[in-house]
Amino acid sequence: xxxxxxxxxxxxxxxxxxxxxxxxxxxxxxxxxxxxxxxxxxxxxxxxxxxxxxxxxxxxxxxxxxxxxxxxxxxxxxxxxxxxxxxxxxx
Amino acid sequence: xxxxxxxxxxxxxxxxxxxxxxxxxxxxxxxxxxxxxxxxxxxxxxxxxxxxxxxxxxxxxxxxxxxxxxxxxxxxxxxxxxxxxxxxxxxxxxxxxxxxxxxxxxxxxxxxxxxxxxxxxxxxxxxxxxxxxxxxxxxxxxxxxxxxxxxxxxxxxxxxxxxxxxxxxxxxxxxxxxxxxxxxxxxxxxxxxxxxxxxxxxxxxxxxxxxxxxxxxxxxxxxxxxxxxxxxxxxxxxxxxxxxxxxxxxxxxxxxxxxxxxxxxxxxxxxxxxxxxxxxxxxxxxxxxxxxxxxxxxxxxxxxxxxxxxxxxxxxxxxxxxxxxxxxxxxxxxxxxxxxxxxxxxxxxxxxxxxxxxxxxxxxxxxxxxxxxxxxxxxxxxxxxxxxxxxxxxxxxxxxxxxxxxxxxxxxxxxxxxxxxxxxxxxxxxxxxxxxxxxxxxxxxxxxxxxxxx
Numbered sequence: 001x002x003x004x005x006x007x008x009x010x011x012x013x014x015x016x017x018x019x020x021x022x023x024x025x026x027x028x029x030x031x032x033x034x035x036x037x038x039x040x041x042x043x044x045x046x047x048x049x050x051x052x053x054x055x056x057x058x059x060x061x062x063x064x065x066x067x068x069x070x071x072x073x074x075x076x077x078x079x080x081x082x083x084x085x086x087x088x089x090x091x
Numbered sequence: 092x093x094x095x096x097x098x099x100x101x102x103x104x105x106x107x108x109x110x111x112x113x114x115x116x117x118x119x120x121x122x123x124x125x126x127x128x129x130x131x132x133x134x135x136x137x138x139x140x141x142x143x144x145x146x147x148x149x150x151x152x153x154x155x156x157x158x159x160x161x162x163x164x165x166x167x168x169x170x171x172x173x174x175x176x177x178x179x180x181x182x183x184x185x186x187x188x189x190x191x192x193x194x195x196x197x198x199x200x201x202x203x204x205x206x207x208x209x210x211x212x213x214x215x216x217x218x219x220x221x222x223x224x225x226x227x228x229x230x231x232x233x234x235x236x237x238x239x240x241x242x243x244x245x246x247x248x249x250x251x252x253x254x255x256x257x258x259x260x261x262x263x264x265x266x267x268x269x270x271x272x273x274x275x276x277x278x279x280x281x282x283x284x285x286x287x288x289x290x291x292x293x294x295x296x297x298x299x300x301x302x303x304x305x306x307x308x309x310x311x312x313x314x315x316x317x318x319x320x321x322x323x324x325x326x327x328x329x330x331x332x333x334x335x336x337x338x339x340x341x342x343x344x345x346x347x348x349x350x351x352x353x354x355x356x357x358x359x360x361x362x363x364x365x366x367x368x369x370x371x372x373x374x375x376x377x378x379x380x381x382x383x384x385x386x387x388x389x390x391x392x393x394x395x396x397x398x399x400x401x402x403x404x405x406x407x408x409x410x411x412x413x414x415x416x417x418x419x420x421x422x423x424x425x426x427x428x429x430x431x432x433x434x435x436x437x438x439x440x441x442x443x444x445x446x447x448x449x450x451x452x453x454x455x456x457x458x459x460x461x462x463x464x465x466x467x468x469x470x471x472x473x474x475x476x477x478x479x480x481x482x483x484x485x486x487x488x489x490x491x492x493x494x495x496x497x498x499x500x501x502x503x504x505x506x507x508x509x510x511x512x513x514x515x516x517x518x519x520x521x522x523x524x525x526x527x528x529x530x531x532x533x534x535x536x537x538x539x540x541x542x543x544x545x
Contacts, residue, residue, distance in 0.1 A: 015434045019396065020414045021426050031431050038385050041444045043378045044451065051446030052390075052453070052501075054289045 152195030178408030185282025259294025338463025389445025396432025
């Protein structure tokens with residue numbers, strides 16, 4: 001279950017520094033409240049549930065297209081290298 | 092079946108001496124709509140491009156459209172509604188824009204949206220809020236706020252937006268439009284400024300289901316630039332038809348979460364459906380319903396925080412790549428999500444539990460859809476007032492139904508919202524869901540119900 005031990009103001013200020021954002025008390029309070037809401041997961045038993053994997057659909061499509069994820073990733077890296085400056089939004 | 096795109100094509104042939112007269116009407120509407128702050132960058136070559144596109148000769152040639160400002164457009168400023176990208180001119184076109192140009196569609200303007208896609212109100216753009224044309228005291232919904240106003244006010248016949256939680260379908264519901272989120276992976280997101288890559292989907296905004304099918308068919312094309320893109324050979328418009336038999340599932344007692352203003356409308360909608368089709372009631376446990384919002388936040392914020400690192404160390408428009416300067420320019424919503432996302436990626440338990448909840452929620456959701464479809468209310472209330480949003484006057488329990496739209500994003504499955512009640516600023520609709528890649532079935536069900544509620 002999520003631990004709330006580190007959900008204090010100082011920890012959040014440290015996190016904000018890590019991401020180069022200046023925070024005020026109002027913003028910290030909003031974030032603290034949002035973190036507190038995650039306690040709602042306690043009402044569900046998640047012990048035997050597998051975490052959702054990103055790109056499960058690609059794995060299925062790879063079977064269909066007789067291609068591998070590695071090949072796809074390599075192709076993407078290659079094509080990204082070929083792109084010009086500013087082409088940073090490639091997913 | 093009703094289609095404004097087909098009517099547009101007919102009008103060009105018969106009612107107008109010159110096609111130019113017709114497109115000029117849309118340009119006039121664009122000028123009138125400046126007061127709603129729905130457009131960010133006008134395409135000054137509209138007339139010229141229209142003339143060039145006329146000869147392409149398919150359903151979308153010459154058809155005016157608007158594009159959410161999250162999509163890269165070569166030579167046209169792309170800001171994603173943030174001051175951080177002020178003056179940024181992409182060197183390439185997003186897949187969606189390129190595909191629409193190939194089909195001959197004509198860009199009217201880039202649409203205003205909540206900053207970087209964060210926020211569901213239409214109030215969060217760094218370039219000012221989008222105004223509700225029916226009632227300026229009410230919100231439009233977001234993040235695709237500008238796009239829905241443009242379709243609503245006839246600046247264009249369709250708009251391309253994004254849908255990562257409900258960003259296309261929710262504002263469409265507030266404004267009485269059709270909002271379609273296809274299955275995850277069916278439309279390439281190449282050149283889309285990412286918000287949350289495991290949830291981001293291209294969204295289509297139209298007035299009718301048939302128009303949504305026409306646009307979707309033009310975009311369901313394989314693109315190797317997006318690793319998640321897949322071609323399932325779905326032809327939504329070619330194969331569109333009404334159905335005689337639909338297996339419809341509805342969540343038991345969900346009306347208890349609706350405000351009285353929409354509860355009666357929802358119940359009468361269901362009664363009308365029952366006159367034609369069999370309806371089956373399914374259960375959704377209260378504890379799961381209450382966890383949907385946090386599951387979304389637990390997945391979205393770490394991904395968003397990670398995506399925003401793309402902007403560091405590179406020149407984007409006026410920005411010199413300095414991280415401190417860049418992040419100072421951000422609004423409160425993106426700042427909040429970046430910090431929360433970073434916190435969650437350090438606090439592994441919460442992120443891990445969010446992913447586990449996503450698995451569990453998807454299992455439940457697919458079970459509720461069953462062999463047919465799941466129909467849910469599109470909202471618990473009509474478009475709220477700015478005051479209600481700012482003062483948080485709406486009970487949090489009433490927001491739970493709105494979170495149901497997010498199920499399709501967590502699951503990657505297709506979802507469409509169709510209007511069933513329109514009265515100025517008071518609009519309501521039904522949201523229809525099928526299993527992943529059952530987009531054809533979804534479109535056909537939506538068309539059938541659209542005709543039922545006509």
